[in-house]
Amino acid sequence: MTDIQNTVVSQEKFDEMIKELEHLKTTRRTEIAKNLEYARSLGDLSENAEYQEARDLQAATEERIKKLEDLVKNTTILTDGKKKDEVSFNSKVTIKKEGSPDMHEYTIVGSEEADMRVKKLSHVSPLGSALMGKKKGNTFTFETPSGKQTYTIEKVA
Numbered sequence: 001m002t003d004i005q006n007t008v009v010s011q012e013k014f015d016e017m018i019k020e021l022e023h024l025k026t027t028r029r030t031e032i033a034k035n036l037e038y039a040r041s042l043g044d045l046s047e048n049a050e051y052q053e054a055r056d057l058q059a060a061t062e063e064r065i066k067k068l069e070d071l072v073k074n075t076t077i078l079t080d081g082k083k084k085d086e087v088s089f090n091s092k093v094t095i096k097k098e099g100s101p102d103m104h105e106y107t108i109v110g111s112e113e114a115d116m117r118v119k120k121l122s123h124v125s126p127l128g129s130a131l132m133g134k135k136k137g138n139t140f141t142f143e144t145p146s147g148k149q150t151y152t153i154e155k156v157a
Contacts (some may be wrong), residue, residue, distance in 0.1 A: 001137065005059065006070070007071055007074060007075045007076070007110060007112055008075070008076045008078060008089060008110035008111075008123070009075055009076075009077060009078065009094050009109075009110045009112050009113055010077070010090065010109065010110075010113065011076050011077050011078070013109075013110070013112060013113045014072070014075060014077050017068055017071055017072055017075075017112075018072060020068060021065065021068040021069065023070065024061055024065050024068070025065060028061055028100060029061065032054060032057055032058045032061060035050075035054040035057070036051065036054045036058065038050070039051035039053075039054050042129065050132055058063070066093060071112065071138070075112075078110070085135050085136055085156050086133060086134070086135050086156065087108060087131045087132055087133060087134045087135070087153070087156055088090060088108065088132065088133070089109065089123060090107065090109070091107070091108045091129055091156055091157065092105060092106070092107050092155075092156070092157040093105065093107075093108060093153060093155070093156055093157075094153070094154040094155035094156075095104050095131070095152065095153055095154060096151060096152050096153045097149060097150070097151050098139075098149075098150040098152070103154055103157075104119075104122040105117050105119060106120070106127075106128075106131075107120050107121065107126055108121055108123050108131065108132070109121065109122060109123070110122065110123060111123070111124050111125075114128075126142050126143060126144065127142060129142075130142035131153070134153055134156075135153065135156065136153050136154070136155060136156050137152070137153065138152070138153050139151070139152045139153075
């Protein structure tokens with residue numbers, strides 16, 4: 001579960017959350033209400049799978065709406081105030097593991113935007129928090145499930 005009090009996102013992600021919230025509150029709620037009405041018309045609710053499924057979907061949707069409302073209310077939107085050559089939010093960081101020729105590039109983002117498939121690394125992840133505040137040329141070590149890992153920062157943009 002994300003700590004909503006410390007959520008930091010880009011303007012783009014914030015806009016996505018607002019758009020999803022509006023969709024859920026309008027279109028999705030209407031669709032679910034129609035599904036519930038149809039399921040009720042089928043008769044005995046105690047043995048009505050369509051009705052139970054619609055109720056479950058309604059509960060999940062309301063839970064997501066509540067989470068998004070809390071997030072929107074308690075989110076800090078990132079501004080482009082990053083320090084030159086220092087790892088901070090929205091920095092693109094290229095690192096190299098000690099003893100390996102391979103380089104890896106990540107963008108540092110808030111936890112709501114983290115997605116390793118597109119190399120977006122949360123600032124509160126073990127690697128992300130180890131990178132925050134570091135500069136090009138710095139060597140740092142952090143703990144992983146397989147033991148301590150040492151990396152060097154090759155580039156900060």
